[in-house]
Amino acid sequence: MKILRIVLVFNLLVIMLTTSPAWAGSQQEGEPQFAIEEIAKFTKKIERNMAGKGVRVFIIGRNGRPVDELPKGVEYTHIAFGVYSKVETQDGRIVTGYAYYNLYQSEKDGATSSLVTDYTIDFLVNIYEPKVGIVIPTPELQKRLLSFIGTAEYQSLHNPSYSVLSNPYNDVFQNCTEFTLDVINSSIYKTVDKDELKLAAKEHFKAYDVHISPFKVLFGSMFVSGVTKSDHDGQIKTATFTTIAKYLENFNLAQEVLTIDL
Numbered sequence: 001m002k003i004l005r006i007v008l009v010f011n012l013l014v015i016m017l018t019t020s021p022a023w024a025g026s027q028q029e030g031e032p033q034f035a036i037e038e039i040a041k042f043t044k045k046i047e048r049n050m051a052g053k054g055v056r057v058f059i060i061g062r063n064g065r066p067v068d069e070l071p072k073g074v075e076y077t078h079i080a081f082g083v084y085s086k087v088e089t090q091d092g093r094i095v096t097g098y099a100y101y102n103l104y105q106s107e108k109d110g111a112t113s114s115l116v117t118d119y120t121i122d123f124l125v126n127i128y129e130p131k132v133g134i135v136i137p138t139p140e141l142q143k144r145l146l147s148f149i150g151t152a153e154y155q156s157l158h159n160p161s162y163s164v165l166s167n168p169y170n171d172v173f174q175n176c177t178e179f180t181l182d183v184i185n186s187s188i189y190k191t192v193d194k195d196e197l198k199l200a201a202k203e204h205f206k207a208y209d210v211h212i213s214p215f216k217v218l219f220g221s222m223f224v225s226g227v228t229k230s231d232h233d234g235q236i237k238t239a240t241f242t243t244i245a246k247y248l249e250n251f252n253l254a255q256e257v258l259t260i261d262l
Contacts, residue, residue: 033128034262036121042262043120046132047098049260053136056084057145059180060100061133061241064126073208076133076241078102079180080123081149087119101149103179105162113162113174115155130262135245136255137184144187153192157182165210165229168239169202172231177239181205184244188253205247207237 032039050058061076070077080102087097100123106112124132137145148154163173168181171194185197185205229236248254 032125034130036125038130038262039121039124039127042124042130045262046124046134046260047120050082050098050134050136051084053256055082055136055142057137057142057149058082059135059137059184059241059244060123062124062127063129063131066128071211073242074240078176079241079244080176081145081180081183082120082134083146083149103158103174103176105164105175111162112160113158113176114160115158117150132260133241133245133257134260135241135248135257137248138253138255141184141187141248141253144190145183148187149183153186154183156192157186157194157197163231165236165238167231167237168205168207169237170198170231175238177241177244181239181244181247184248204251205239206243208240208243210236210238 034042046060058081059079060082061079063070063075064077080100082098082100085097085099086094087099088094098120100118100120102116102118102123103113104116106114136142158179159171159174161173162175164175166173166175166178168178174182181201182194182197185200186192189196189200191197245254245257249257
């Protein structure tokens with residue numbers, strides 16, 4: 001009977017952990033769900049669409065988790081900036097294309113993150129859904145983002161202490177969506193002062209209310225690094241692609257919000 005109880009407890013923990021808030025993670029690694037030929041086709045479609053609109057900087061969301069693991073209101077698990085750039089090919093040629101500026105959760109230590117630049121095919125290779133969400137900022141905001149992304153000041157906004165449930169209203173932890181919001185607000189308000197950026201977020205940005213069992217968070221934090229609610233007081237709130245898109249739309253800073261399918 002004792003062994004049976006241990007097995008039952010272990011199975012309960014497995015269920016809790018597999019339904020923990022992994023949907024909010026933004027890791028670079030994962031199992032490809034589509035053939036590389038399809039990803040390459042999708043890559044060209046996105047780049048041609050953005051180039052055809054003359055877009056220099058856009059915000060892109062993609063889904064790196066099974067759809068049935070995503071809570072209501074969350075479409076994408078990872079977002080980044082797409083920036084029109086000069087790209088060096090494998091044979092040494094310099095061509096124009098889009099580089100993606102990301103905050104990725106560390107694969108070895110889920111409680112930390114790093115800033116990584118990759119390219120469209122790498123960004124999309126592990127998607128679970130053949131679609132992306134895109135926010136095209138207004139030309140003026142694109143101009144500010146273009147001059148800011150990749151600079152030392154941009155890098156100074158990075159907090160390597162990672163949490164999938166990071167609270168966008170303080171600087172205790174950070175995930176990819178909060179970093180994106182910080183960069184956007186830094187470009188809007190022309191400051192890298194984190195206190196000022198968090199004050200601006202509290203006053204103007206409406207975060208997503210995460211409804212998740214306290215037991216899942218508890219057991220997740222015990223066994224999975226990068227899961228904690230210690231930076232929250234009461235309701236768990238985090239930034240998402242959708243809340244950032246609405247934020248920019250509400251203040252007339254979004255030129256267009258669209259979805260591109262494979």
